[in-house]
Amino acid sequence: MTHAPLPIPVAAALEAANAGAIEDFLAAFAEDGAVDDWGRVFRGHDAIRSWSDAEFIGKQVRLTVTGCRTAADTTTVSTEVGGNGYNGPSDFAFTVADDHITLMRITG
Template sequence: MTNVDELSDRYAPEAETPLIDTFVAALNAGDLDRLAGCFAEGAIVNDAGREIRGRKAIAAWAEREFLAHGGHITPTRMHPVSALGGDIVVEADLSGTLRHGPTTLVVTLTEGAIALLRLRA
């Protein structure tokens, strides 16, 4: 897997990059326990307006909406929304039978975990 640090025009803070790398690796490997561990206890995934809340529901969503359709994500660029911190934008290519093509993930982190993940087509 390509480390998203190598793809960035501007680096995210060092503490945040490994978490996003771990999230992507867990998703691609189908490791739902490790994937769930990337999220805060009350985390939310917003997928095209649908909200999925909590680690268990997020793991079930990833399995149903991504893994069951042969999904794979390849980050192409990562950058913070601002130099002052806040959200991190991950541009990526998706492959799979349900979803494919370019996508953007907006990741909000809190205390070393993903608090909010918004998917944009």
């Protein structure tokens, strides 16, 4: 599916997740960036790594982008999730500042 270009840190995070490259995934985030997984917030690289090891990259996640939309500093990416954890449609809202993700919120 064709979609609008993603902000560079968002594209980098998705590519890193699909490649199983945790260091590259973390590099897309600001040092104090966070993941909000349905209200559970993991702030900072160490916390994001722990969450990802247990529930994201550690589950061999595969994200196929099915659409995206941007409003102000937030890009919401619709995906089809595969891997050894959750499988199905999901939306990720990425807030970007200064070329890094400050928040990745799983929204649907």
